[in-house]
Amino acid sequence: MAGLPQLYVYKAGPVEPVVLPGETVGLYVNKQWQFAQVEYIEPIPRSDPHVVDFGALAAAATSALTQLTLIEMASNEFGQWRMEALDDIEMTLWQGRSDGRLRSKNRMATVSRFTSLRDEDNSVEFFVFEDQHAWGQALNPTGYALTQGRVAFWGYRYVTTSMSQFSYPNKLPTGPWTRIPCGAHL
Amino acid sequence: MDIKKARGIRKSSEIITIAAATTPEALFTRTASGQNPRTVIVRKIFVYNNTGGDETVDIGTGLAGAFANIIPTITAVNGFDAQWTEELIPEVEVGADLTVQASALGVQVQVEVEEIG
Numbered sequence: 318m319a320g321l322p323q324l325y326v327y328k329a330g331p332v333e334p335v336v337l338p339g340e341t342v343g344l345y346v347n348k349q350w351q352f353a354q355v356e357y358i359e360p361i362p363r364s365d366p367h368v369v370d371f372g373a374l375a376a377a378a379t380s381a382l383t384q385l386t387l388i389e390m391a392s393n394e395f396g397q398w399r400m401e402a403l404d405d406i407e408m409t410l411w412q413g414r415s416d417g418r419l420r421s422k423n424r425m426a427t428v429s430r431f432t433s434l435r436d437e438d439n440s441v442e443f444f445v446f447e448d449q450h451a452w453g454q455a456l457n458p459t460g461y462a463l464t465q466g467r468v469a470f471w472g473y474r475y476v477t478t479s480m481s482q483f484s485y486p487n488k489l490p491t492g493p494w495t496r497i498p499c500g501a502h503l
Numbered sequence: 504m505d506i507k508k509a510r511g512i513r514k515s516s517e518i519i520t521i522a523a524a525t526t527p528e529a530l531f532t533r534t535a536s537g538q539n540p541r542t543v544i545v546r547k548i549f550v551y552n553n554t555g556g557d558e559t560v561d562i563g564t565g566l567a568g569a570f571a572n573i574i575p576t577i578t579a580v581n582g583f584d585a586q587w588t589e590e591l592i593p594e595v596e597v598g599a600d601l602t603v604q605a606s607a608l609g610v611q612v613q614v615e616v617e618e619i620g
Contacts, residue, residue, distance in 0.1 A: 329506040365620060403510075403619055404542070464598040467539055467620070 318370075326497065329439040332399050334358050334473050341480065341494040344395060345502070346446045350485035352494065353393070353477035361396070363471035369405065371466035374457035380466060382414065387450040388470050395446040395475050395499060401433050403467040405459055411452035416501030418443060427456070428468065442472075446499035447470060511619035513546065518613045521605040527570040530562065531601040531616055541620030542598045545574070548587040551611040552579035559606045562614065564599040573597055578611060 326335050336355050337341055343350040361367065367387055371380040388397045402408060407427035410418040419426040419440075428441055445451050455466040483490050511550070516531040534541045545562060552558050557578045569611040573595045579585055603612050 365539055368539045368620065370539045390599070465542065 319358050322376075324495070326397075326444070327439050327442050328343050331345045332397070332442070332472055333487075335397060335497065336475070336495045341490050341492060342475075342497050343396075343476065343490075343494045344444075344446050345496065345498045346500050348500065348502070350418075350496075352480040352483040352485075352490055354405075354480055355475050357476040359399075359474050361470075361472050361474055364400075367470045368403070369453065369468050369470065371408070371453065371455035371468070372462045374406065374455060374466050375461055375493065376457060376460050378457050380455040382411065382452050384414075385453050385470075386452060388445055389448040390445055390474065391478060392447055393477050395444055395497060397442065397444055397472040397475065397478065398470045399472050400428055400441045400443075401469045402429050403469055404463055404465050405430055405457075406455040406463065406466040408455045408466075408468055409459050411454070412443070412449065412500045414447075414450065414452055415470055418501050429458075444497050444499045446497075449499060454478050509617070510580045511541070511544075511617045513615060513617055515615045516601070516613055518611055520602060521608050521610045521612065522602070524598070524607050525604055527561075527566045527604040529600060530603040530612065531542045531614060533598075533600055534559060534618055534620065535568055539620060540598060541618040542596050544594055544596045544617045544619070545548065545592055545601070545614050546589040546617050547611045548577070548592065549584065549611075549613035550577065550579045550586075551582055551584040554609045555581060556607065557581050558590075558610050561604045562612060563574060563602055563604075564597055568587075570602060570604060573601075579605070 324335050338355050407429045411423050417425045457463050533543045560577045561572050
């Protein structure tokens with residue numbers, strides 16, 4: 318007998334949707350929960366149009382902090398993204414220009430060629446609501462120049478309807494809702 | 504855990520018959536018409552030499568005076584074919600078209616590459 322789908326964020330293994338159409342999500346944006354109902358889902362395959370190139374990097378050089386406009390979403394949409402470094406760079410992720418993601422108290426983790434060797438992609442999953450900016454910065458950790466610093470993104474697109482009648486924590490939706498972290502938690 | 508996951512897709516060059524001695528010529532044109540040019544790693548090399556003498560083959564990037572080897576010079580023994588597979592070839596990744604030169608015209612060269620992008 319087939320089991321119920323096990324849907325949750327940061328799931329190990331190949332990327333899967335984290336909610337289904339008709340379900341309610343709480344989108345953590347700008348340090349607040351915004352509620353919405355998912356109306357439509359479609360995949361975004363790993364492909365060249367969603368490859369960000371941080372450009373040529375001299376030995377040990379760091380790129381400018383770069384807005385990841387290629388993975389912004391339209392109004393009332395959020396994206397579920399995973400990423401893979403294609404070149405030998407170390408990339409940091411920011412949501413909000415000064416809000417680092419994937420971090421401990423004192424360090425930010427990076428996404429590199431090693432990342433995809435050692436996990437099943439779940440630790441490189443993140444969410445972008447509308448054009449709430451994601452930013453990236455690439456370091457060339459090698460002792461020689463790199464001509465390109467590419468990172469590929471893929472995942473799912475979710476079209477939603479706002480449920481602005483609800484708010485956190487005093488007026489929550491009546492049914493279950495899935496928490497979608499679309500920004501940094503400071 | 505599969506740590507040998509393919510990074511890209513496999514493609515091959517045309518069979519190149521060297522047209523002039525010690526003159527670099529195009530070997531493989533990388534895919535570069537998308538938004539981001541792909542990079543290229545040589546995975547296999549096939550050489551056939553029936554020129555009447557042992558010859559050398561250089562695989563690199565750039566034409567004419569801009570040619571630069573990406574792996575050391577290969578010797579192609581007269582009357583023999585030779586194959587180098589990926590276990591024997593350094594993982595050199597380049598962001599450029601591949602070119603080839605040989606010490607004599609008539610040497611045949613073909614490569615299989617992995618394109619990353």
